[in-house]
Amino acid sequence: MSAFAEKIITWQRTHGRHDLPWQQSKDPYAVWVSEIMLQQTQVSAVIGYYGRFMERFPTIASLAAASQDEVMQYWSGLGYYSRARNLHHAAQTIMREFSGQFPQDFQSIQSLKGIGRSTAAAISVFSFNQRQTILDGNVKRVLARVFGIEGWPGLPLIEKQCWSLAESLLPQLNLPAYIQGLMDFGATLCTRSKPRCLSCPLQNDCQAYQQQRVSKLPSPKPRKAMPEKRITMMMIMDAGEILLEKRPNHGIWGGLWSLPEVQQEEIPCQAAYEKYRLATEPLETLPVLWHTFTHFKLEITPQPLQLTGVRQPEIATTCWLSIDDAITAAIPAPVRTLLKNLKSTPPLI
C-alpha cells in the first residue's frame, strides 16, 4: 500500500466523520441519494434535505412512482435542480431496466442519468466495496498540494493527470475507509483556506507545505466578469391566492414552479393580460432582491398585482396557490424569499 493511502486510512480512524446520516447504511439507494445531494453542496446544507427525502422516498420504487412535482418539492432550495430530475429519471430506469435492483456493475452505475465517474465510484466503494477512486474538489485540492500539481485542476489535462494519480494511490484493501478518509481529510483538515498543516500526517510528504506554497495550491479557476440580468416577477393575487407558472425542464430553475417573469421593459399589467388574459392593477411595490448565481447576478423586482377581472381557467403550466402552499411548493430559493416578504408585509393598493 502506498504510504499516502496508509496515512489517510490511519487518520480516518481517529479523525474522520463516522456518524453522518447516510453513513449508517450500505444500501446503494441511500448512498446514491446522499452522493447526488452532496454534489457541489456542503454536508451542512444536505443533512436536513436528506432526512426529509429519505422519509418520503425510502426506496427506489417509491421514488420512481412519485410525480416529478413532488420530487422537486423535496429538492426545493437545494439548487442544481437537474440533479433531482435525473435522480427521478434514473429511479425509473432502474425499475424498468434493472428489475428494481440498483446495478453493481461500474459501467452500469455510470450509465444512469446524473451519475458520473466520481459519483459512480463513491457508490461502488461504499455499497459494494469495489476498488474505484473518486475525484471531487476535496481530492483535487489534496493531490494538488501533496504532489505539487500546478494549474487549475478543472483543466481537462490536469484533471486527467489527477484521475491517473488518484487511481495509482488506491490501496488494495479498506477501500471504504480510504475513500471516506480522503473526503474527510480534504473537507476538515486540508481545507481551502486555513488548512491545519500542523496537525497533518502528510506534512513531511506534502510538496506544497515543504515549499510553503499551500496557499497557492490548487491554482484557482480563471474567472470571467459576472454579467448582471434584471427581471420583474409578477405576484398576481386573487382571493388570497397567487399565480405560479411551471418552468420548462431545461434552463435555470428547470422543472420548478416560479412567479411569471416580465422583461424589464414591459409593463407588468399589460404583460399579465397579454400572457394570461388577466385584468390586474398594480399594488404597492416590494423591495428589490439580488440573487447571485455561479455565472451571473440577477436583480429581481417583485411587482404585486391585484386581479380585477375574471380568473381564467388554469392551464397545465399555471396554478393558483395560497401563499402558504406556494411557500412549500417546488419553488426556487429567491421566490420563497419574495413570498415570505409578501406574507409578512402585504402590499396596499
Place this chain on the structure above:
DNA sequence: AACCCGTGGAT
C-alpha cells in the same frame, strides 16, 4: 472545450 446549472458558508 467551454459553458450551463443554485445556494449558502467562509473569508
Place this chain on the structure above:
DNA sequence: TATCCAAGGGT
C-alpha cells in the same frame, strides 16, 4: 462587499 467554491454532471 466581492470572491471563491463545495462529496460534479450534462451538453
